[in-house]
Amino acid sequence: MxxxxxxxxxxxxxxxxxxxxxxxxxxxxxxxxxxxxxxxxxxxxxxxxxxxxxxxxxxxxxxxxxxxxxxxxxxxxxxxxxxxxxxxxxxxxxxxxxxxxxxxxxxxxxxxxxxxxxxxxxxxxxxxxxxxxxxxxxxxxxxxxxxxxxxxxxxxxxxxxxxxxxxxxxxxxxxxxxxxxxxxxxxxxxxxxxxxxxxxxxxxxxxxxxxxxxxxxVDSAQSPVGNMTHHVLHVSKEGRVPVLADLTAAPGKKIVFTRTKHGAKALTRQLNARGVPAVELHGNLSQNARTRNLTEFGTGTARVLVATDIAARGIHVDDVSLVVHADPPVEHKAYLHRSGRTARAGAEGTVVTLMLDAQVSDVRDLTRKAGIKPTVTRIQLGDALLTQIAPGERTYVAEADRPKAEPARPSTGGGGGGGGRRRGGNGGGGAPKSSTGGGGGRRQPAKSGAGRSSAGRSSGGTGGGTHSASSFSSARRGR
Missing domain, CATH: 3.40.50.300 (P-loop containing nucleotide triphosphate hydrolases)
Structure with a gap:
């Protein structure tokens, strides 16, 4: 070799x-x-x-x-x-x-x-x-x-x-x-x-x-990117979504991975309901919806992309600061590919895995096989570690300014050829890819090709959104 x-x-x-x-x-x-x-x-x-x-x-x-x-x-x-x-x-x-x-x-x-x-x-x-x-x-x-x-x-x-x-x-x-x-x-x-x-x-x-x-x-099959920081947050079942909403309400783009298409859709709705602008990406969406959602995430209209493993490889969006495994993946390869959406082309990034009580053994095996040694912390909403992992003031967006959801559509037989004809066993979401493309400076991975499509525009959204909805007037600041 x-x-x-x-x-x-x-x-x-x-x-x-x-x-x-x-x-x-x-x-x-x-x-x-x-x-x-x-x-x-x-x-x-x-x-x-x-x-x-x-x-x-x-x-x-x-x-x-x-x-x-x-x-x-x-x-x-x-x-x-x-x-x-x-x-x-x-x-x-x-x-x-x-x-x-x-x-x-x-x-x-x-x-x-x-x-x-x-x-x-x-x-x-x-x-x-x-x-x-x-x-x-x-x-x-x-x-x-x-x-x-x-x-x-x-x-x-x-x-x-x-x-x-x-x-x-x-x-x-x-x-x-x-x-x-x-x-x-x-x-x-x-x-x-x-x-x-x-x-x-x-x-x-x-x-x-x-x-x-x-x-x-050119690198070890298991070597995670050197400038990634890995955390495992041990949360209660009730605290999982509130902790996730706190992390994703911080400044910057985040990708949240779920194991199933249903889980991605449900979690997107929960984050939007809490004032965090989020869009979904999974195999049940029409191609136009997939393109539009990627565009909204790439441009910052939506700060959070909630996805199945369809986004684990090949999707490149500049400046993804945080990857969250809301559902720990089954295989260590999926962990590494999901995590690779951040810390690309020399940038730094943080990877968080949310772990429930029943998942302790599985997550321990997963990280061992992935060759990483994460910081494991039992945590609840309000813990100072959350602002260390995702620094900055938490901001929430009024309902009228959030991305508009697209109804999921079952795939038809004729459209299965591209990334959706057969999906692996992780909840039907499939698992994409690694890619590079045009960029500035030495940062070579390309911005999402979806961002080039005029079909990706949506009537909703005002960008990053920093004004608070009335129900979130007590938004926590980064302290």
Whole structure:
């Protein structure tokens, strides 16, 4: 296994990235590669099959976007109707959107055309886009398989295939459809596989589809981000929501994870009822609602995103200061991926797990397997530790200024392909992904692709909201 980290960091140009792409990166303030990019770019730019592993937020998206665009631009292939030249497979709709957001300005610079393919939206615009001819398809497996089966997409001209978050696709049960799709790509084409972990499910894909791959692993599979602070707060059943409301009423963006879709919806309502602007994200929402809620969270209209594991990987929003496991996850991998929504790209962050009496043993095992040693404290509302964990004045918002809820809609059969066709066993919420994209300075992870959509606007909300509703006039200050 190669672990190639030069003592003197190389620039993108020195790694072989074309000048046109370097120029776009520089305009975005991105000048220094992350370790996963430094390790993999020399091999992927040469056309080698690459197996790359790095934790969430490590910069894997640019590690495959840059060589994919560079090699397509220098290749001899022509854009043809219904026959894309490159394929990027992602486990969820949100991740596919964020990959496209990161790729779009770079692809434009190379005169390459992209399209996203996933469920939850009408297929006809996707079909028309394929007919018009695209170079790169960024897709969730299920909906793409539908287009292939119906003859609207032919994978016989694929030159490069990327599997992003391969371990998560395995967790969601996508491996059979992924194998069928890869079988339709040319066997001699380049394949790049990126994942946070390289476990048994991923190994099946590696052995079958990658040819003499170069493996690069840039961090320990269990290593949590070094500048995260981990707390376990032992709360009573009655105190769980009040403690959570206090933490989330502090300044800054927070993501709260629940185990089930029902739990996410209920907790969102409870937080909003207490004056904390919150939106939900789970598989029962329509795609428009998912997009709008992510936009409201990204722009700060809602300070809190309450989500199932659908947001555990790939969702990137700048400056998430706190992640709360309102329901401790079942697996340690889920803990690490959820926690990775904060402390990204060198920033600091705090992770809190709320633990009930019946969960003590499970949480102890969970943190041990995750390789972390949290501070464990029995706590109740009013404890000074709460303001140490989430500093600042608690503010609450009047009902009229809170985000407007969208009724949940059961998924229809035709829309299941993107991040929602099959969900893992954590309450049906699924579990997304790690992604990077455009940013400023050396902070490379992209803002949510959903934030680019005009469909994400809502009539409710006034931003962060600092005035108190009458029922919360006695809001606690940070003391």
């Amino acid at each position: 190669a672990d190639t980290r030069p003592s003197t960091p190389l620039s993108f140009s020195e790694l072989g990235v074309p000048a046109a792409l370097v120029s776009v990166l520089t305009e975005a303030g991105i000048t220094a590669p992350f370790p996963i990019q430094t390790a993999t770019l020399p091999d992927s730019l040469k056309g080698r099959d690459v197996l790359g592993r790095g934790r969430t937020g490590s910069g894997k998206t640019y590690a495959f976007v840059l060589p994919l665009l560079a090699r397509l631009a220098e290749g001899r292939g022509k854009r043809q109707p219904g026959r894309p030249r490159a394929l990027v497979l992602a486990p969820t709709r949100e991740l596919a959107s964020q990959i496209e957001a990161a790729m779009a300005p770079l692809a434009k610079a190379m005169n390459l055309r992209t399209i996203t393919i996933f469920g939850g939206v009408r297929p006809n615009p996707q079909i028309q886009g394929l007919r018009n001819g695209v170079d790169i398809v960024i897709a969730c497996p299920g909906r793409l398989a539908d287009h292939v089966q119906s003859g609207h997409c032919d994978l016989g001209s694929i030159e490069i295939t990327v599997l992003d978050e391969a371990d998560h696709m395995a967790d969601l049960g996508f491996l059979p459809v992924v194998r069928r799709l890869l079988d339709k790509t040319p066997s001699h084409s380049q394949r790049l596989l990126f994942s946070a972990t390289l476990d048994a499910g991923v190994d099946v894909l590696v052995k079958r589809f990658l040819h003499d791959p170069v493996t690069h692993s």
